[in-house]
Amino acid sequence: MIEKLCIIGVGLIGGSLARALKEKGYCKQIVGSSRSADHLQKAVDLGVIDSYSTDMQEAVKGADVIIVCVPLGAMEMVFSKIKDVITPDTIITDVGSSKQSVVDAAERAFGEIPASLIPGHPIAGTEKSGVEASFAELYQRRKVILTPLENNNPEQVEKIENMWLQTGAEVRHMSVQHHDEVLAATSHLPHVLAFGIVDTLAKMDSQQEIFEYAAGGFRDFTRIASSDPVMWRDICVNNRDALLKVMRNYIEDMELLYSLIEQSDGEALSELFEGAKGIRDKFNDMLQG
Amino acid sequence: MIEKLCIIGVGLIGGSLARALKEKGYCKQIVGSSRSADHLQKAVDLGVIDSYSTDMQEAVKGADVIIVCVPLGAMEMVFSKIKDVITPDTIITDVGSSKQSVVDAAERAFGEIPASLIPGHPIAGTEKSGVEASFAELYQRRKVILTPLENNNPEQVEKIENMWLQTGAEVRHMSVQHHDEVLAATSHLPHVLAFGIVDTLAKMDSQQEIFEYAAGGFRDFTRIASSDPVMWRDICVNNRDALLKVMRNYIEDMELLYSLIEQSDGEALSELFEGAKGIRDKFNDMLQG
Numbered sequence: 001m002i003e004k005l006c007i008i009g010v011g012l013i014g015g016s017l018a019r020a021l022k023e024k025g026y027c028k029q030i031v032g033s034s035r036s037a038d039h040l041q042k043a044v045d046l047g048v049i050d051s052y053s054t055d056m057q058e059a060v061k062g063a064d065v066i067i068v069c070v071p072l073g074a075m076e077m078v079f080s081k082i083k084d085v086i087t088p089d090t091i092i093t094d095v096g097s098s099k100q101s102v103v104d105a106a107e108r109a110f111g112e113i114p115a116s117l118i119p120g121h122p123i124a125g126t127e128k129s130g131v132e133a134s135f136a137e138l139y140q141r142r143k144v145i146l147t148p149l150e151n152n153n154p155e156q157v158e159k160i161e162n163m164w165l166q167t168g169a170e171v172r173h174m175s176v177q178h179h180d181e182v183l184a185a186t187s188h189l190p191h192v193l194a195f196g197i198v199d200t201l202a203k204m205d206s207q208q209e210i211f212e213y214a215a216g217g218f219r220d221f222t223r224i225a226s227s228d229p230v231m232w233r234d235i236c237v238n239n240r241d242a243l244l245k246v247m248r249n250y251i252e253d254m255e256l257l258y259s260l261i262e263q264s265d266g267e268a269l270s271e272l273f274e275g276a277k278g279i280r281d282k283f284n285d286m287l288q289g
Numbered sequence: 290m291i292e293k294l295c296i297i298g299v300g301l302i303g304g305s306l307a308r309a310l311k312e313k314g315y316c317k318q319i320v321g322s323s324r325s326a327d328h329l330q331k332a333v334d335l336g337v338i339d340s341y342s343t344d345m346q347e348a349v350k351g352a353d354v355i356i357v358c359v360p361l362g363a364m365e366m367v368f369s370k371i372k373d374v375i376t377p378d379t380i381i382t383d384v385g386s387s388k389q390s391v392v393d394a395a396e397r398a399f400g401e402i403p404a405s406l407i408p409g410h411p412i413a414g415t416e417k418s419g420v421e422a423s424f425a426e427l428y429q430r431r432k433v434i435l436t437p438l439e440n441n442n443p444e445q446v447e448k449i450e451n452m453w454l455q456t457g458a459e460v461r462h463m464s465v466q467h468h469d470e471v472l473a474a475t476s477h478l479p480h481v482l483a484f485g486i487v488d489t490l491a492k493m494d495s496q497q498e499i500f501e502y503a504a505g506g507f508r509d510f511t512r513i514a515s516s517d518p519v520m521w522r523d524i525c526v527n528n529r530d531a532l533l534k535v536m537r538n539y540i541e542d543m544e545l546l547y548s549l550i551e552q553s554d555g556e557a558l559s560e561l562f563e564g565a566k567g568i569r570d571k572f573n574d575m576l577q578g
Contacts, residue, residue: 123502143502178495185490186503190510193482196546198565200539201474206467211572213412213432214475217516220509221479225569227506229562237553247547250489254540257485262533264526273518276487280514283500 002027002163006063008056008078009034010043012125013095014069015134018048020167023136033059034070043131057085065163068094072234075102079109086116091156093118097183098239099147099176115151118160120144121179122169123187129228140168147176177242184242189250191232192243194225291316291452295352297345297367298323299332301414302384303358304423307337309456312425322348323359332420346374354452357383361523364391368398375405380445382407386472387528388436388465404440407449409433410468411458412476418517429457436465466531473531478539480521481532483514 005021007014010032021027032040032049033056040052053059060066060082068078075096086092092114096102099119107113124142126133144164148157161171174182201210236243260268294310296303299321310316321329321338322345329341342348349355349371357367364385375381381403385391388408396402413431415422433453437446450460463471490499525532549557 145502182495182499182502185493185499186507189489190486190507192546192550193486193543194510195562195565196542197479197482197539198569199561200478200535200542202564202568203538203542204474204535206471207568210471210474211568213434213471214572217513218475218479220512221483222569223509224506225565226573227566229559229566232562233555233559236550236558237555240550240553244547244551246489246493247543247550249492250486251540251543251547253485253489253492254482254536254543257481258533258536258540261481261525261529261536264529266522266526269525270518270522272488273484273521275491276484276514277516277518279491279496279500280487280511283503284515 002065002159004029004031004063004065006031006033006060006066007049007069008032008059008066008082009069009074010040010049010052010131011069012129012131012133012138013122014067015043015046015048015131016124016136016138017067017069017122017167018043019134019136020139021163022047024166026163026166031059031063039131046131046134048131048134056081060090061085063090065091065093065159068092068096071231072096072098072101072238076105076109079106083110088116091116091118091159093120093160095120095122096238097121097187097235098242099179101238103149103176113149113151115149115153116156117149118152118157119147119149119176120160120164121147121183122164124169137168139164142169144169144171145179146171146173147179148173149176180239180242181245184239184246188235188239188243189246191224191227192236192247193250194222195232198222198225291354291448293318293320293352293354295320295322295349295355296338296358297321297348297355297371298358298363299329299338299341299420300358301418301420301422301427302411303356304332304335304337304420305413305425305427306356306358306411306456307332308423308425309428310452311336313455315452315455320348320352328420335420335423337420337423345370349379350374352379354380354382354448357381357385360520361385361387361390361527365394365398368395372399377405380405380407380448382409382449384409384411385527386410386476386524387531388468390527392438392465402438402440404438404442405445406438407441407446408436408438408465409449409453410436410472411453413458426457428453431458433458433460434468435460435462436468437462438465469528469531470535473528473535477524477528477532478535480513480516481525481536482539483511484521487511487514 005027018030030049032052037054043049102119106117122144164171294316307319319338321341326343332338391408395406411433453460
């Protein structure tokens, strides 16, 4: 049970968590905070949170769990604001898409990595954003990755794990570094590539016509290029090292494909395509889930 | 009206055309041909074609329209087989994904580009293949590109255009070269990239785990990596020049993105992402259609 949960940033992610926990009766009180009183009032009207304060220090006071659901670029500012009003018993967790950068932001803000910081990342989301788009079932059968730190208290880690389990999510633990590598490969790289291909085609002479002849494969392939540019800028900058590593591997693979096509090496091409198809098909059921 | 239509290769594409034309009563007779009597008998049983012969010369005899629906790599073989049994009045058309290579294959087989060759390419398909997957509505509101050649007879071009209009498709004309450029950008490049990213991730140490954490964006992004490897090998080799050109542009764009991320140039990154999102959103309705 959580006595007082404070959600900083009440959008799709924070709002859906609040709705799920309310359904389970897992929190006595859920308080929201952000810059916009209008957005927070809407969250109250929708029954997502119980109350709010745009004064972050006011909002977190007495909370046993604070969950920070702001863009990666705003994490340090939030940590700096709350650091003087929290106690060692206050658990701080987050939902950021890269974890090392969150730990670094906390270290800069607190002067050390707080023992009560338990970084987390739910692998869930939709095309939409904002509290209006939130729903209690968002995390059902989704994975939530926690990246506990060495100095964390195991009981506090368990409390955050139990919180996520209430939402129907599967909770996994991994190291900060491993999280950042896995997410760079499975999420950050595809987004960069999707933005990249749309940019490439947009630079072509017959841009308008090109999109006109694009079929279903292209539509699916570029859907994620409609994602929020600012969020993805933040992710690229905050998970830079892991992303650059996998981008370099990918560019080298593209150069390999380029030379196989240049040499009309049909045998090597079909071998590579077959291998990729085999893996994609093998994981199809997993990806459907 | 078509007196006798001969479809060489009765799968999803040829079968769906046959079904649509039968519904409209646009052909007096539809004859199929391919290597497999079993497949052809199934097409007869399904009511897709009226009759068949595995002897291609026998099948095309007396046809006013022959449509070649075989993989790009088999086009020259088909042209060589039929060249001695057709007359100048026999229209030859096809459904290949690249057009210059089809013209080249015809030139090699016939010793010159036949005046009755009217290259075509319906921009339609599903994940499935085979005549069992064919359906009359496949081409409704889809685009069919014809790339008429200089020495074509306009009446014969009109006849092929009318055939496709029966299926509910929109017919567009463009040059062979322009078709190959547009398709390289909108279809061939995305497929190569999708095979490429799955290959890149498969080479990583924690392959299994990586796919486990992949979410919806990744699923859509790599769906086309489940496509037929042999067909895509053929397309890469047959549309080599146009594909290499757009691949080079894309790799250069990836290198640009790499250095922007390396330099943590948030401003340039969000500008590029915003531009791509704007274009993708603008064409969203078009791509939904």
